[in-house]
Amino acid sequence: MASCAILLALSSCASLQRSSDQGAVKDVAELINAGQVQKLAAMSETPFLVDQEIVSLKADVESFWNGVVKAGFRVQGAALEEAVPADAASYAQFANTFEVKSFFSNYVQKGSRVLRMSTSGGKHILLLVKSDWFSKKLIGFKGPF
Amino acid sequence: MRKATLLAAILLAAAAGAFAVPADVTYADGDTTLKLKSGKTQDVQVGDKMNTGDTLRTGKDGLAELDQGGVTIKINSGTVFTLMEREAGGKTQTVLSMALGSIKYKYGKISGSEPQVRTNGAAAGVRGTEFTVFAGADGSTLFAVDSGQVDVESEGKTVQLTAAQGVEVPLGQPPGEVVPLHSDQIDYSKWNDDKLASMLADPIGSMATIQSVMDEYGKNATDYYNQYLAANEQLQQAVKTQAQILHDKGAEEANKYQMDVYFPLTHQVSRLVLNYRFYSLAALSLRRFIAGRMYVTLKARYLANQDAPEWKDFEAKFDVFLSTFEQSIAPRLVDADI
Numbered sequence: 001m002a003s004c005a006i007l008l009a010l011s012s013c014a015s016l017q018r019s020s021d022q023g024a025v026k027d028v029a030e031l032i033n034a035g036q037v038q039k040l041a042a043m044s045e046t047p048f049l050v051d052q053e054i055v056s057l058k059a060d061v062e063s064f065w066n067g068v069v070k071a072g073f074r075v076q077g078a079a080l081e082e083a084v085p086a087d088a089a090s091y092a093q094f095a096n097t098f099e100v101k102s103f104f105s106n107y108v109q110k111g112s113r114v115l116r117m118s119t120s121g122g123k124h125i126l127l128l129v130k131s132d133w134f135s136k137k138l139i140g141f142k143g144p145f
Numbered sequence: 146m147r148k149a150t151l152l153a154a155i156l157l158a159a160a161a162g163a164f165a166v167p168a169d170v171t172y173a174d175g176d177t178t179l180k181l182k183s184g185k186t187q188d189v190q191v192g193d194k195m196n197t198g199d200t201l202r203t204g205k206d207g208l209a210e211l212d213q214g215g216v217t218i219k220i221n222s223g224t225v226f227t228l229m230e231r232e233a234g235g236k237t238q239t240v241l242s243m244a245l246g247s248i249k250y251k252y253g254k255i256s257g258s259e260p261q262v263r264t265n266g267a268a269a270g271v272r273g274t275e276f277t278v279f280a281g282a283d284g285s286t287l288f289a290v291d292s293g294q295v296d297v298e299s300e301g302k303t304v305q306l307t308a309a310q311g312v313e314v315p316l317g318q319p320p321g322e323v324v325p326l327h328s329d330q331i332d333y334s335k336w337n338d339d340k341l342a343s344m345l346a347d348p349i350g351s352m353a354t355i356q357s358v359m360d361e362y363g364k365n366a367t368d369y370y371n372q373y374l375a376a377n378e379q380l381q382q383a384v385k386t387q388a389q390i391l392h393d394k395g396a397e398e399a400n401k402y403q404m405d406v407y408f409p410l411t412h413q414v415s416r417l418v419l420n421y422r423f424y425s426l427a428a429l430s431l432r433r434f435i436a437g438r439m440y441v442t443l444k445a446r447y448l449a450n451q452d453a454p455e456w457k458d459f460e461a462k463f464d465v466f467l468s469t470f471e472q473s474i475a476p477r478l479v480d481a482d483i
Contacts, residue, residue, distance in 0.1 A: 050444060052467065053437045054483065058176070059205050059223060060438060067445025074449070097467065098475035102483035106184055144451070 021083035024129050024136050025117045029078035032068060040065040040138075047107055049128060049140035052095030054103055077120025086112040086128060093126060094142050108139065119144065165230055165239055168195040168213035175222070176204025184481030197239075198426075200227040203246065213241070215253040216260065221246060221333070224280075225434055229263075231423040232416035240423070244434035247333045249277045252293070265431045266358070267299040267314040276306075277328035281340035283351060284316030284358070284435045289328040316435070317354045341442075348443060348455065352462040355436050359466060362428035363473030369421035370477055376417055380410045425477035432470050436463070 128140025182198030224246025239260035274293035302319035311326025391399035447456035
């Protein structure tokens with residue numbers, strides 16, 4: 001009986017986590033598609049990772065999102081393909097460099113997630129998300145690839 | 146192991162620069178953060194001390210003012226400023242380094258051993274009292290002297306500026322023509338926008354320039370690092386020799402050896418560490434605030450069209466640049482630098 005309850009609780013937690021990850025992917029895709037630069041910037045924290053580049057200045061993160069929207073980039077058919085906790089080895093998904101490795105060890109806190117988003121064009125985007133009870137913060141973006 | 150050796154070397158260099166004058170924060174407003182040498186980041190408060198290796202960043206609305214041994218450093222918004230050290234002519238020299246933005250320097254008095262003022266593309270020796278330095282998105286630097294005299298050096302050429310004169314130094318090039326200029330006449334935002342536009346108009350040419358500066362930094366960092374390894378080996382040998390002298394000839398001879406050989410070697414090793422670290426951190430600044438910003442800007446621009454030949458060509462050049470950095474600079478850095 002007790003083991004059933006534990007299994008139920010675990011499955012419920014996994015389901016909540018899945019729902020939270022899907023929500024993050026949906027939010028980012030919708031904000032990009034709606035051209036919501038300010039909201040994307042507010043949702044992003046510095047230092048922020050773009051592929052293998054560490055963006056240190058808030059103004060540059062805003063400028064990045066502004067450029068993305070201005071370039072007409074849209075995410076069609078966004079879906080969560082995979083979500084895993086960010087760990088010490090996750091840096092390699094972004095870039096196998098000293099800086100990205102240091103970025104993960106210095107700035108990516110426990111509980112952060114690497115979300116792999118698929119799009120209808122067959123491409124993928126990686127999102128690095130830090131979440132707490134009240135909010136989700138984006139700390140990295142890679143792709144589409 | 147590499148990390149432990151590097152940390153030991155950095156501590157040695159820190160000991161050599163123990164008498165470096167820190168900068169005191171006398172004013173701070175808006176978004177201003179201090180990234181400490183340890184890697185920790187904190188908001189800037191009046192009364193904070195900025196030590197060698199620390200970096201102060203101001204956001205869109207950020208302003209800060211520092212006092213560094215009688216030099217007033219007024220840091221405007223959108224600026225990245227690092228207090229550094231290097232060895233020059235056998236002496237430790239403080240370097241006031243700016244990666245981006247604009248800073249006004251005011252010297253209370255001239256002692257002859259003023260800190261060097263540096264950007265990614267130029268260095269200035271100061272014999273004056275008041276001047277402003279503007280560092281652009283493409284690595285260009287603009288100097289404007291309000292009073293006194295400033296010698297601006299880049300690529301082996303030096304020009305002398307006096308009051309109401311200015312000069313622009315493109316990245317990787319010697320200083321341009323000296324022109325009549327006062328700092329109040331310069332609209333930094335417009336100047337910087339122009340620099341960014343011209344850089345983005347020719348990404349391949351801009352990357353070639355950045356690559357050549359990175360190659361130079363990489364060469365210097367590697368040369369000094371190799372010299373450091375050789376000197377450090379001599380130092381380890383000297384420790385053994387001193388112990389042997391103590392055993393064979395007694396304390397007096399051992400002390401003499403320490404004064405004549407061991408201490409000079411220690412200083413030499415410390416200075417070499419300062420210099421390879423200096424070039425490695427200068428390279429990191431170039432990589433982060435010039436090349437990296439260019440990559441992120443172009444990445445956004447071509448996100449909807451990643452197969453564009455312009456983007457593909459740029460990516461190929463950028464990969465070469467990254468490879469240079471990984472091979473010649475990254476091994477000289479530690480996690481806290483990032």
